[in-house]
Amino acid sequence: MHRRQFLATAPLAGLAAGTGAVPALAQGFATTGGQVPAVQRFAVGDITVTCLSDGSLHIGPDALIGIDAAGYSELMEAGFRDPDTFRSAVNAFVIQTGDETILVDAGTADAMGPDLGRLPENLAAAGIDPRGVTKLLATHLHPDHVAGALKGGDAAFPNAELVVNETDRTFWSDESNFSGAGEMVQGFASLARNVLSAYSDRLTTFSGEDEVAPGVTAMPLPGHTPGHSGYMIASGDAQLLIWADIVHVAPVQMARPDIAIGFDVDPGQAVETRRQILDRVATDRMMVAGSHIGFPGLVQIARDGDGYRMVPAQWDYSL
Numbered sequence: 001m002h003r004r005q006f007l008a009t010a011p012l013a014g015l016a017a018g019t020g021a022v023p024a025l026a027q028g029f030a031t032t033g034g035q036v037p038a039v040q041r042f043a044v045g046d047i048t049v050t051c052l053s054d055g056s057l058h059i060g061p062d063a064l065i066g067i068d069a070a071g072y073s074e075l076m077e078a079g080f081r082d083p084d085t086f087r088s089a090v091n092a093f094v095i096q097t098g099d100e101t102i103l104v105d106a107g108t109a110d111a112m113g114p115d116l117g118r119l120p121e122n123l124a125a126a127g128i129d130p131r132g133v134t135k136l137l138a139t140h141l142h143p144d145h146v147a148g149a150l151k152g153g154d155a156a157f158p159n160a161e162l163v164v165n166e167t168d169r170t171f172w173s174d175e176s177n178f179s180g181a182g183e184m185v186q187g188f189a190s191l192a193r194n195v196l197s198a199y200s201d202r203l204t205t206f207s208g209e210d211e212v213a214p215g216v217t218a219m220p221l222p223g224h225t226p227g228h229s230g231y232m233i234a235s236g237d238a239q240l241l242i243w244a245d246i247v248h249v250a251p252v253q254m255a256r257p258d259i260a261i262g263f264d265v266d267p268g269q270a271v272e273t274r275r276q277i278l279d280r281v282a283t284d285r286m287m288v289a290g291s292h293i294g295f296p297g298l299v300q301i302a303r304d305g306d307g308y309r310m311v312p313a314q315w316d317y318s319l
């Protein structure tokens with residue numbers, strides 16, 4: 001077909017002449033100057049995983065253990081990131097498997113400021129009604145993962161069963177673990193207890209590598225918190241590991257897995273767990289989804305010198 005004939009073919013003719021109507025959704029996007037909703041779907045065999053952004057935060061060198069500002073800047077620049085403006089993501093994920101709509105982590109709600117708390121609007125953009133969420137899988141009970149489980153003190157997901165590692169439930173429930181802790185950690189603990197209490201009549205815990213839903217198996221990854229857990233999703237030959245908080249500042253911790261974060265309950269164990277899982281996913285060439293890896297947080301991991309580098313997942317054209 002000649003170009004002139006192609007352009008003359010309806011409905012492209014209107015566009016070519018500059019007279020075509022722009023669909024309403026695209027018009028809104030064009031006029032607000034913002035991004036399209038931060039929602040991205042990815043197929044894992046017959047299971048659909050939807051990546052959802054809650055927003056972002058800056059995590060600077062002062063929050064990390066084992067690196068100074070100069071070392072931080074050097075790794076950021078090596079990773080083509082500006083050390084002053086770098087943003088770590090806060091992501092949540094929805095797994096649709098069988099009849100279940102499973103939310104993995106619930107975002108920050110209003111606990112961490114205006115750059116975060118966007119999960120509800122992105123859930124809505126994905127067409128997911130909070131009342132339709134059947135399970136809420138918590139990777140751990142830190143506020144950037146479960147503050148959004150509450151709305152006005154009540155369960156934000158009124159029909160969801162809360163699923164959490166028994167070790168995390170026990171740790172955060174015992175006030176004596178926090179008797180000498182600072183105000184911030186006390187706040188973390190009281191939020192965790194409020195969440196456990198709001199879901200107390202439909203709380204399920206697991207220990208070890210338990211299957212928590214069809215095709216979804218918990219994987220304890222201790223250190224960041226005692227019961228910090230990933231979730232392995234498997235369907236047919238396809239696999240995706242939601243590894244939660246294995247990294248918080250990816251450009252730094254991929255290159256230097258020995259760097260911990262001040263929020264780690266046991267930084268030494270967190271480093272050891274990070275080393276083990278990085279070795280495993282690099283060897284197995286496994287796709288991972290990270291809570292704090294730049295949205296949508298889907299990457300594969302390659303060895304790179306003494307450390308690792310991330311290779312972003314391809315956009316899923318199959319959906």
Ligand SMILES: [Zn+2]
Binds near residue numbers: 145292
């Ligand atoms: Zn986190």
